[in-house]
Amino acid sequence: xxxxxxxxxxxxxxxxxxxxxxxxxxxxxxxxxxxxxxxxxxxxxxxxxxxxxxxxxxxxxxxxxxxxxxxxxxxxxxxxxxxxxxxxxxxxxxxxxxxxxxxxxxxxxxxxxxxxxxxxxxxxxxxxxxxxxxxxxxxxxxxxxxxxxxxxxxxxxxxxxxxxxxxxxxxxxxxxxxxxxxxxxxxxxxxxxxxxxxxxxxxxxxxxxxxxxxxxxxxxxxxxxxxxxxxxxxxxxxxxxxxxxxxxxxxxxxxxxxxxxxxxxxxxxxxxxxxxxxxxxxxxxxxxxxxxxxxxxxxxxxxxxxxxxxxxxxxxxxxxxxxxxxxxxxxxxxxxxxxxxxxxxxxxxxxxxxxxxxxxxxxxxxxx
Amino acid sequence: xxxxxxxxxxxxxxxxxxxxxxxxxxxxxxxxxxxxxxxxxxxxxxxxxxxxxxxxxxxxxxxxxxxxxxxxxxxxxxxxxxxxxxxxxxxxxxxxxxxxxxxxxxxxxxxxxxxxxxxxxxxxxxxxxxxxxxxxxxxxxxxxxxxxxxxxxxxxxxxxxxxxxxxxxxxxxxxxxxxxxxxxxxxxxxxxxxxxxxxxxxxxxxxxxxxxxxxxxxxxxxxxxxxxxxxxxxxxxxxxxxxxxxxxxxxxxxxxxxxxxxxxxxxxxxxxxxxxxxxxxxxxxx
Numbered sequence: 001x002x003x004x005x006x007x008x009x010x011x012x013x014x015x016x017x018x019x020x021x022x023x024x025x026x027x028x029x030x031x032x033x034x035x036x037x038x039x040x041x042x043x044x045x046x047x048x049x050x051x052x053x054x055x056x057x058x059x060x061x062x063x064x065x066x067x068x069x070x071x072x073x074x075x076x077x078x079x080x081x082x083x084x085x086x087x088x089x090x091x092x093x094x095x096x097x098x099x100x101x102x103x104x105x106x107x108x109x110x111x112x113x114x115x116x117x118x119x120x121x122x123x124x125x126x127x128x129x130x131x132x133x134x135x136x137x138x139x140x141x142x143x144x145x146x147x148x149x150x151x152x153x154x155x156x157x158x159x160x161x162x163x164x165x166x167x168x169x170x171x172x173x174x175x176x177x178x179x180x181x182x183x184x185x186x187x188x189x190x191x192x193x194x195x196x197x198x199x200x201x202x203x204x205x206x207x208x209x210x211x212x213x214x215x216x217x218x219x220x221x222x223x224x225x226x227x228x229x230x231x232x233x234x235x236x237x238x239x240x241x242x243x244x245x246x247x248x249x250x251x252x253x254x255x256x257x258x259x260x261x262x263x264x265x266x267x268x269x270x271x272x273x274x275x276x277x278x279x280x281x282x283x284x285x286x287x288x289x290x291x292x293x294x295x296x297x298x299x300x301x302x303x304x305x306x307x308x309x310x311x312x313x314x315x316x317x318x319x320x321x322x323x324x325x326x327x328x329x330x331x332x333x334x335x336x337x338x339x340x341x342x343x344x345x346x347x348x349x350x351x352x353x354x355x356x357x358x359x360x361x362x363x364x365x366x367x368x
Numbered sequence: 369x370x371x372x373x374x375x376x377x378x379x380x381x382x383x384x385x386x387x388x389x390x391x392x393x394x395x396x397x398x399x400x401x402x403x404x405x406x407x408x409x410x411x412x413x414x415x416x417x418x419x420x421x422x423x424x425x426x427x428x429x430x431x432x433x434x435x436x437x438x439x440x441x442x443x444x445x446x447x448x449x450x451x452x453x454x455x456x457x458x459x460x461x462x463x464x465x466x467x468x469x470x471x472x473x474x475x476x477x478x479x480x481x482x483x484x485x486x487x488x489x490x491x492x493x494x495x496x497x498x499x500x501x502x503x504x505x506x507x508x509x510x511x512x513x514x515x516x517x518x519x520x521x522x523x524x525x526x527x528x529x530x531x532x533x534x535x536x537x538x539x540x541x542x543x544x545x546x547x548x549x550x551x552x553x554x555x556x557x558x559x560x561x562x563x564x565x566x567x568x569x570x571x572x573x574x575x576x577x578x579x580x581x582x583x584x585x586x587x588x589x590x591x592x593x594x595x596x597x598x599x600x601x602x603x604x605x606x607x608x609x610x611x612x613x614x615x616x617x618x619x620x621x622x623x624x625x626x627x628x629x630x631x632x633x634x635x636x637x638x639x640x641x642x643x644x645x646x647x648x649x650x651x652x653x654x
Contacts, residue, residue, distance in 0.1 A: 052548050073554035085545035089567040099553035146549075 002063035002153035009058035036207035078147035277367025287357035293333035436623035449606035472535025538572035
């Protein structure tokens with residue numbers, strides 16, 4: 001187990017800058033998930049940690065050792081690949097033993113470690129099989145077993161679940177989490193799936209265009225996204241983002257949501273500490289999580305509610321996800337599980353102004 | 369279920385039911401088989417005929433005899449020629465398998481300045497006909513003192529542009545993750561090539577082995593030119609020596625040729641298995 005530290009890490013391919021100077025400290029035994037859209041530099045970062053990509057600039061430290069130019073095999077890391085990368089011409093046992101054999105460990109130690117890991121992952125009956133005789137989930141477990149036997153300081157996972165179907169993905173996700181609890185090794189995990197990131201991570205690192213947008217616990221990044229990008233990336237369904245002009249009423253800032261012809265605009269007063277955040281801004285982007293936007297029958301209308309007509313209603317069981325056209329916007333909100341309005345039906349939308357997130361023109365969060 | 373399996377479930381009468389397409393396909397296949405097999409059948413037949421019967425049209429010998437075989441085995445250096453062919457063809461094949469795959473792997477999996485230039489240079493060697501190279505090869509062999517030696521027979525074929533091209537294409541299809549995994553597992557670059565990458569391209573290796581072995585086993589022109597002593601002849605050159613300006617002893621040539629086909633059959637049967645298995649493995653992957 002070890003700490004991991006990235007200082008101003010840069011990766012350039014010719015003129016293209018894939019990673020643009022990132023700083024990150026991973027504590028001993030921490031489970032860190034790098035998440036972001038394709039091309040955000042998360043995999044490149046992981047591969048630099050693994051030593052599969054050279055570091056263009058910056059410092060990479062594992063434990064107390066700067067490893068910028070250290071060979072992958074000498075970094076004391078193990079990696080689980082997206083397509084498992086199990087050697088197809090070797091049995092499960094040989095696949096798992098391969099790294100230890102290459103390191104010329106004694107045969108009895110190899111055997112003990114392989115069997116121990118196989119036991120932990122439920123692979124014992126499969127040890128003599130070849131990879132092509134295994135299901136996707138079993139292959140992924142073998143690939144984890146291969147990493148475990150090496151007893152590394154840091155585990156690296158490169159989108160390990162993306163080749164599995166939805167149900168299996170959930171299962172293996174649980175196994176990975178349990179594995180981390182059992183062995184407590186530092187893990188750096190890359191995914192583009194924010195659900196994986198939320199469920200697995202101690203801390204999430206959200207990346208975009210080769211930079212870190214935010215580092216925080218799953219709840220921090222969900223409840224207090226530092227940028228508009230993070231707000232829209234984390235959480236399903238995606239946060240509603242609405243550009244709204246800021247007006248002043250009695251010296252206090254307020255938000256004025258213009259209505260379509262024939263209806264009155266909605267004015268949302270902003271009070272307390274949050275008011276200060278809006279000072280000096282002519283307009284802001286307001287973020288509202290679908291879970292914070294209640295969709296009710298039209299009869300529930302009040303002054304502080306939005307009106308709209310249903311575009312589509314998608315029953316999810318306990319709740320219904322409803323897209324509503326209101327004030328010229330398509331807003332996604334949640335209704336009761338038994339509330340299934342038809343398309344075109346009038347509905348009322350309510351929310352607590354305290355749940356609103358404000359973002360400035362540069363996308364940065366305004367206020368606490 | 370595959371078409372073949374479906375077919376197998378049907379009564380044979382139904383399977384033979386003639387659709388025009390099927391009749392055409394079978395006719396073409398049978399014709400093709402006849403065209404392919406006739407020379408082979410004639411070769412074996414002629415090898416079993418006594419000299420006076422050689423120019424008869426009959427396929428089945430009237431007075432079958434093994435004398436041709438006993439003659440070439442007893443009264444010519446046939447055994448020596450066979451060994452010469454076997455040694456040179458095998459060594460050249462091993463060399464081609466090793467070096468061509470090593471070069472192909474390097475070109476496929478490493479990025480370095482001038483990589484494409486090297487690849488194109490190797491490809492261009494494919495466009496030069498052998499006949500054009502004979503004289504330079506001969507001059508080279510003469511200057512280095514390689515004339516009339518095993519090395520002289522073998523050196524032009526030890527690495528081939530075609531093999532490099534074939535292996536490079538196959539290695540390009542090997543996912544980089546295998547190589548990265550092996551690198552993390554602590555293997556050196558050569559060990560990665562040898563233990564991980566090479567076993568993943570056995571179908572290509574098998575194909576290359578068959579092509580190379582057969583090509584060298586039947587090679588005639590260069591061995592004829594580079595060898596001068598009868599003891600160093602390869603099989604095709606040796607067999608050709610049974611004919612001269614006055615007479616060709618076809619029955620002896622055919623007996624020799626019949627024996628000469630045996631190793632090629634062995635090579636084909638052995639390596640064909642790997643080709644088929646490789647295809648099956650590839651189908652199951654992922």
